[in-house]
Amino acid sequence: MGDNTSGQDSLLVHDVEQYLERHASKGMLRFLTCGSVDDGKSTLIGRLLYESKLVFEDQLSALETDSRKVGTQGEGLDFALLVDGLAAEREQGITIDVAYRYFTTDRRKFVVADTPGHEQYTRNMVTGASTADLAVILVDARKGVLTQTRRHSYLVALLGIRHVVLAVNKLDLVDYSREVFEEISREYTEFAQRIGIAEVVAIPMSAYRGDNLTERSTNTPWYDGPTLLDHLETVPVDDDRRAGPFRMPVQWVNRPDLDFRGFAGQIVGGTVRPGDRLRVLPGGRESTVDRIVTMDGDLGEAVDGQSVTITLADEIDVSRGDVLTAADAPPGVADQFEAHVVWMGEDDMLPERPYLCRVGTMTVQARITRPKYKINVNTLEHTATNTLALNEIGVCNLSFDRPVPFDAYDANRDMGGFVLIDRMTGTTVGAGMIAHSLRRSDNIHWQAVDVDAGARSALKGHEPQILWFTGLSGSGKSTIANELERRLHALGCHTYLLDGDNVRHGLNRDLGFTEADRVENVRRVTEVARLMADAGLIVLASFISPFRAERDAARELIGADRFCEVFVDTPLEVAEERDPKGLYKKARRGDLVNFTGVDSPYEAPENPELRIDTTVTSPVDAGTLIVEFLRGRGVLA
Incomplete structure (x- = not known):
């Protein structure tokens, strides 16, 4: 390696342009290091940088100082400190976040991700692995293959990384024993074959020495x-995506003037040339490539990994989130999938809770409709489950709110990968890999009907509306909703009152009061209320519905023009004093768990259309207020 570096340095000194040209033409390998805690991942990368003579003098001086202060190698250099950049990492001697480092040799450029070994940081490891071509799995020779070794290896296989190096590290601490190395290699190779890793290159090493x-x-x-x-310098980087069909998610519609309209994005599969026939998905319109535009001029060909702007011969509608694809080999389009999901949220995954899903350059609303099972990464056993906790991996059915173009993840990581985002906090709570679309997604279609919602509303003489009453138990929701329905009925309106207790006698009799059951309770009621509004009714839905995410999802599904959130605002102490059903007393005694306001939270609306303070407003006055609101909104004549 020393000779290689010297050759680069000599060329850099004598011919900078030739050096830069050679550097630009080198291939790139992205790899990560992973494994269990204290197996030497950071030390390996630090030593690799050191041996490659890629540590500057000021960095080496700082390394010597830091090694004396917080190092773990006595008087020697602690190479892990070249990578562990966070103060907490240095103080605790562990890797917390993903650390990326860049280096180069005469043969190839490298981006290496050092990922955490602790189980609690598995989500960070998934982040580092998502773009890697190769994984270096480290195993401490003294400890052998551990649970976290298997966990990371399973994730490596799941994320489609096909090149794996088994680095049996710290061999100096077992006297460079050949027997130890071969036994660890045998055990790991057997496990790797079970999870679909076909080839493993095992290397005995001491990263520190x-x-x-x-x-x-x-x-x-x-x-x-x-x-x-x-x-690392010679392993062949997979060209499968370049050989596959063309794919380019549109990142931006480039319209600098009236004479130019191009579609910018990064190619994530295949090759494209002027004259190629493309299909725009999910819409399905087709055109041919007119130009491939870059800052350095037009190209005669563009390949996987390049960022370009494509202009089309025809004026067709293309928007951000659409995908330009080969017309003769398009991806699938569906809105329901089976997928592997790695859960990254601190709170457990809740079936049917709406999450934002980022797939390609498109953001859609997604629900995990049914977790099928979770996977024990140690035994590969499948266990039935209704949820996923932090760092758990499961196979789930997902439903999107609109069709999206996709390839299975094992065919194209960019077209088959997605992340799930909490709607309220904006944090990433899951990462997923699409296995296939569900057959029902392809076989179920909307049936056209002649009598629509407008015709039904005209017959009834008023517009449809859903009044969603939310508030604590005992706040007065049902009393106000009942008073309002009585008034609307007297006015000749067609109404229906969906009451939280009443629907649990039939439609939702199978649901309890866990957080997951409450999410499903609101989802079902939302669907029923939407159908009733489509029939032209004014629907009064009276439910505690404690979670803001579900109420916001109901608004989005139904449509803001047909949805009115009525916050029946009553202080907890007042509602508890009323306690018409004796539920608060049961909850305080511990006889009733997950009761809203006592041991389960209530998330008050932030911007309801109506807020009724029941400490100063009677049910009769509230009814008058809501009727006037409906008149002002044009629901009532």
Whole structure:
């Protein structure tokens, strides 16, 4: 490795342009290091940078100082400190966040991700693995294959990484034992084959001492395989995506003037040339490529990984989130899928809770309709489950609110991968890999009807509306809703009152009061209320509906023009004093768990259309207020 670096330095000194040209033409390998805690991942990367002579003098001086202060190697250099950049990482001697480092040799450029070993940071490891071509799985020779080794290996296989290096590290601490190395290699290879990793290159090493990192070690004369750097420089990077059909999610519609309209994005599969026939999905319109535009001029060809702007021969509608695809080999389009999901949220996943889903450049609303099972990464056993907790991996059915173009993840990682985002906090709570669309998604279609919602409303003489009453138990929701329905009925309106207690006698009799059951309770009621509004009714839905996310999802599904949130605002102490059903007393005694306001939260509306303070407003006055609101909105004549 020293000779290679010297060659680069000499060329850099004598011919900068030739050096830059050679550098630009090198291939790129993205790889990550992963495994269990304290197996030497950061040390390996730090030593690799050091041996490659890619540590500047000021960095080396800082490393010497830090090694004396917080190092773990006595008087020696602690190479892990070159990578562990966070203060907390240095103080605790662990990797918390993903650390990316760049280096280059004469043969290839590299981006390496050092990922955490602790189970609680599995989500960080998934982030680092999402773009990697190769994984270096480290195993401490003293400990062998551990649970976290299997967990990370399973994720590597799941995320489609096909090249794996088994780095049996700290071999110096077992006297460079060939028997130890071969036993660990055998055990790991058997597990790797079970999870679909076909080829594993096992290398005995000591990251701290540099054995078999950049040069063959005299301490392992029995090993005749490549050094780690030799393998990284020569391993073939998969060209499957380049050989596959063309795919480009549209990131931006470029319209600098009236004469130019191009579609910008990064190509995530295949090759494109002027004259190629493309299909725009999910719409389905077709056209041919007119130009491939870049800052450096037009191209005659563009390939996977390049960011370009494509102009089309025809004026067709293309928007951000659409995908330009090969017309003769388009991806699927569906709104329901089976997928592997890695849960990253601190709170458990809730079936039917609406999450935002980012797939390609499109953001849609998604629900995990049914977790099928979760996977024990140690035994690969499938266990039935209704939810997923932090760092758990499961196979789930998902439903999107609109059709999206997709390829199965194992065919194209960019077209088959997605992330789930909490609607309220904006945090990423899950990552997923699409296995296939569900057959029912392809076989169920909307049936056209001649009598629509407008015709039904005209017959009834008023507009449809859903009044969603929300508030604590005992706030007066049902009393106000009943008073309002009585008035609307007297006015000749067609109404229906959906009451929280009443629907649990039939439609929702199978649901309890867990957080997941409450989400499903509101989902079902929302669908029923939507159908009733489509029939032309004024629907009064009276439910505690404690979670803001579900109420917001109901508004989006039904439509803001047909939805009115009525916040029946009553302080907890007042509602508890009323306690018409004796539920608060039961909850305080511990006889009733997950009761809203006592041991389960209530998320008050932030911007309701109507707020009724029942400490100053009677049910009769509230009814008058709501009728006037409906007149003002044009619901009533």
